[in-house]
Amino acid sequence: MSNSYGTLFKITTFGESHGVAIGVIIDGCPAGLQIDELFVQSELSRRKPGQSKITTQRKEEDTFKILSGVFEGKSTGTPIAIVIENQDQRSKDYGHIENTFRPSHADFTYQEKYGIRDHRGGGRSSARETAARVAAGAIAKLLLKEYSIEINAFVSQVGELKAPHYSLLDLSKTEDNIVRCPDPAMAEKMIALIDQVRLERDTIGGIVTCVIKNTPVGLGEPVFDKLHAELGKAMLSINAVKGFEYGSGFEGVQLRGSQHNDEFYNDQGKIRTKTNHSGGVQGGISNGEDIYFNVAFKPVATIMQDQQTVDKEGNDATVSGKGRHDPCVVPRAVPIVEAMAALVLVDFLLRNQVSKI
Amino acid sequence: MSNSYGTLFKITTFGESHGVAIGVIIDGCPAGLQIDELFVQSELSRRKPGQSKITTQRKEEDTFKILSGVFEGKSTGTPIAIVIENQDQRSKDYGHIENTFRPSHADFTYQEKYGIRDHRGGGRSSARETAARVAAGAIAKLLLKEYSIEINAFVSQVGELKAPHYSLLDLSKTEDNIVRCPDPAMAEKMIALIDQVRLERDTIGGIVTCVIKNTPVGLGEPVFDKLHAELGKAMLSINAVKGFEYGSGFEGVQLRGSQHNDEFYNDQGKIRTKTNHSGGVQGGISNGEDIYFNVAFKPVATIMQDQQTVDKEGNDATVSGKGRHDPCVVPRAVPIVEAMAALVLVDFLLRNQVSKI
Amino acid sequence: MSNSYGTLFKITTFGESHGVAIGVIIDGCPAGLQIDELFVQSELSRRKPGQSKITTQRKEEDTFKILSGVFEGKSTGTPIAIVIENQDQRSKDYGHIENTFRPSHADFTYQEKYGIRDHRGGGRSSARETAARVAAGAIAKLLLKEYSIEINAFVSQVGELKAPHYSLLDLSKTEDNIVRCPDPAMAEKMIALIDQVRLERDTIGGIVTCVIKNTPVGLGEPVFDKLHAELGKAMLSINAVKGFEYGSGFEGVQLRGSQHNDEFYNDQGKIRTKTNHSGGVQGGISNGEDIYFNVAFKPVATIMQDQQTVDKEGNDATVSGKGRHDPCVVPRAVPIVEAMAALVLVDFLLRNQVSKI
């Protein structure tokens, strides 16, 4: 198992979907940070289930409790433990999968790897685990604010519906609609599509784009912990993610070097690049331009339809869609992507303190 | 800095492009592994410069020396240190960039992060560093062979030229041509395109696809070190990589769940999936199907043309194309992708030894 | 901060003496281990305050709750989170040290390092943190039992009062008295001495000896993570510990090599040593003989007397003895030493699974 992430700002998460509680320990948060609990709660609420008609109807308020590490409103340098109790489990909804493997879920692989699994609600493999990441990411965001670093993710694609390039959007509008696409017209179409898919008892995938502004030059640790490599790992560790690209990404492979290269210029004393195919990262280190990347999410595996499968003994079986699930995961994935980005950045921010004497 | 990769099978690399030598220490290779030095050399030769007309003409034989950890042909459990001396440096080719930042290279970011840089040949940011990875990856491959795990990468795209899906190809033909595409007709087109680009004093990007067969069920460590998340990080840590996707990848976002899900069936006593949109990984753990993924490489940043830039003081400057470089990086990237994949797999193979009592 | 210990069986602890709760996440416990909760509680009870007249009178039942990682009584391979709520805090007892530094406590160093501290009960620096270690150590012991490894610590010295060498003692008698010395006569003397010291409103130090039997040959990872080096670190990380020695220890420096060397012999097919000055460890690796070591604890810093000190501003101040404290820490340190030893051993047991192919 590997339930820790980060080098200096290190989080360790725990908890199963239908267990007593989920939570996280943050070890390495510098002392003296004002911990704005309302902000942490607001981040959790952006991720919580039941927030709109296009998300799962499981009801979890996701209220959290800080058990340690904060004194008189400030971090003390000791580990910050955060616990979120589970409340609206309906474990009986999952009795049918105790011995049966749901297609494209982790039931089979967990069973084989560990020889035992908590099948209720998917156990540890449930996306419920990401609430702990969002709580920790909120603390990371508070620290990044001290450096004016801004992280904004949004839904840029649902199925075939694509929003324009981020530079053409007003990212402050992301939270104005339930699908979290800052293009209002496209948002309506996306919502309609998700709703239609839901009525068809099916699910659909999508893309979350994330833009990070005001990053100082120098974050990222060559050669293996390149900034974009850690961002990639962090995103790929989120449930249902199938791909990651930054800057010019996959499309960039078709360009010539003469088209792709970002020439430098002097912008009133600051060295900048004219274009930004590099996505704000060169040689694995931030160059001060916008960092932007795309994260591809597959369609949710739980569908409200019968599917063929096998049971633990290898007998043919049918699994029928039960439980409460999202028809499309990307709206709720937006704060998760931001949280993981924040955790990556804050860790590199701290690591960069010791790059030179 | 972060020059180590892996948890139990851990490598640490060192060396600059025009320094004395590059190399790697492998710590954690189990004792008793037969070290086939000819195989290690053959892997290095697949990556070495000057191997064909479509690669850089720098001449490095990349012969290696094992300094420790091997006794009478076998690993002893102690660290295996491998050194590759640099021979054909032409550092004077790089005098012009001592104070000038090449567009889309790491010159600027290294200078800012460290306040000092070895500019010769790009120093540590040079892709020459990947030779150390290939040497270590060769040792990893030797260990994987004991488990019959096979890793095959190939060039699946150059510019707009795309090879068919891997399942339609005979991967044993990859090494039959200099571009390393197992589709002979497409390989010819790719070679022609790269040659044309080279004559235009330009560069072009491409995609390397990697297929891993015979992986046992159970590799990968949820939640943060999911198998595909580590593969993603490992690939993104290779120079010039801009994107990673596995299984259905970015295209999968357009599918419905009912199309995307991989139903299980009993294949003569072995539980398998009918389709493989999952790319051999479910819940971050291998399920025994083929693991396959794509790695996007941008066009090489060094072009044989004049480009506008600035110098260290921020003055406008022109950088002209010098040095010896690849017009397209993907042919030589094939063994690098395989090496990193091998390092990821071998680490998870060892980590999985302790998953259950 | 560094609140994690272990490589494969990794624990992360949190919590302050007078905060909401303390606890631990165990990441890396193999799946399938029967979790005997009564045993965990019994270990916590051996450490809990208020257990006898010679310990602090703070009343904490130290009942624990498992939040995750256990399903139907067995570990699942996912992180095991354990929480122990604080109950009998009397934070007002500590108002006097909010701005004043207690001699030989961590008040001053925490304040300087972090710029802020939770002064109540010593906050994170309180030995209350060790309850989390004992809980985790109990899980480790359950795993060690599967391998028949036995860990027995006992009080071998209080002040100048020394028990005989462990080989002359019946270690099964350790729990028969409140000072945890298996020599009944010496135990009485120790109890009398501690009681006398308590009446003098003073404190006294002591030594805990630990003996580990049935360790398989091969545990320990040269060169830096030698078995005894990790044992040393683990012990020295316990509050109030000032020294560690194993095998012949400090006295061994006076021996000649010809006296000190442990000759091998064949004991009915098993290779053993005639003597055991090595303390069961050679070259950092267990050799199958008893592992034994001594851990020195200083006298508890909190005494019921007035002491001179300074406050945060550097003004002269007097700190008077308040709060509830142990006159001698070693009786309650016995289960803590065992817990840390168990954590070290279980980690090496898992790490050793991958030493050879």
Added chain:
Amino acid sequence: MSNSYGTLFKITTFGESHGVAIGVIIDGCPAGLQIDELFVQSELSRRKPGQSKITTQRKEEDTFKILSGVFEGKSTGTPIAIVIENQDQRSKDYGHIENTFRPSHADFTYQEKYGIRDHRGGGRSSARETAARVAAGAIAKLLLKEYSIEINAFVSQVGELKAPHYSLLDLSKTEDNIVRCPDPAMAEKMIALIDQVRLERDTIGGIVTCVIKNTPVGLGEPVFDKLHAELGKAMLSINAVKGFEYGSGFEGVQLRGSQHNDEFYNDQGKIRTKTNHSGGVQGGISNGEDIYFNVAFKPVATIMQDQQTVDKEGNDATVSGKGRHDPCVVPRAVPIVEAMAALVLVDFLLRNQVSKI
């Protein structure tokens, strides 16, 4: 295996006693540090064999070569690889132990753990490995000098011969004699004793004391990586070490709290302690006072006498003293203890950069 030490200033060593070379990679040395190669050599020379009549007569100049990470005399932030070639191996001296286990050496445990071992000169378990530590420690010392931190170790005991407390000695005289004891009269006695033991074809143990001055307040990371816990681990990882104590150490257990506590006072604006039983560390964090500790070394296991043992098959065997060895290890251990102390301190110095915002 675990051949790395350190968190931010991380070293990885490699090499066997009679292999091609030994060496180290330092990853995490901040950029911009002037690398004084003469100083590195002088440190290696303090450790090298053959330096006096009371050390082994193996002749190794221990000249080193820096392969990477240094440009124009300064560290660049990239890994610094240092290699020391082996020259005066006499592997034939070791043929007799190919199948026989030397008492109190690591022959047996390595053989059992790995199933294979490089027996020549003890292979990886040879103290020759410490040369790599000394080289890395020299770089660490260069960085510590920037902060005026001074590390001075010396021989404080050989057999029963003890030097006075460090506060009574002039530590600048340590290098004035071949035994490295700053008390000239005691040094003569120690040399005579070692010489006598050597003539008796035997060996003897001793103690190295280390004193660190000018450490800033705040180094050390509670709770597991306490400053003294890491010092303890670092020292115990050195070959032949059997014990570690700091401050009042083992003798301190006999004191009362009222005697042991270090009262604070205001020394012209600086908060200091009147006494220093704490050994400069409180709560695992440096308090600015002298850090001092003792390291116990057992008598060298190789003696020039016949000893009873068994061979690989468990047959009785005799091993006779061959090879070239030290009659007492402590004089050459002095620079090793200093090197490890430097590595511990420099790591904590870097880690402390991120303790507070």
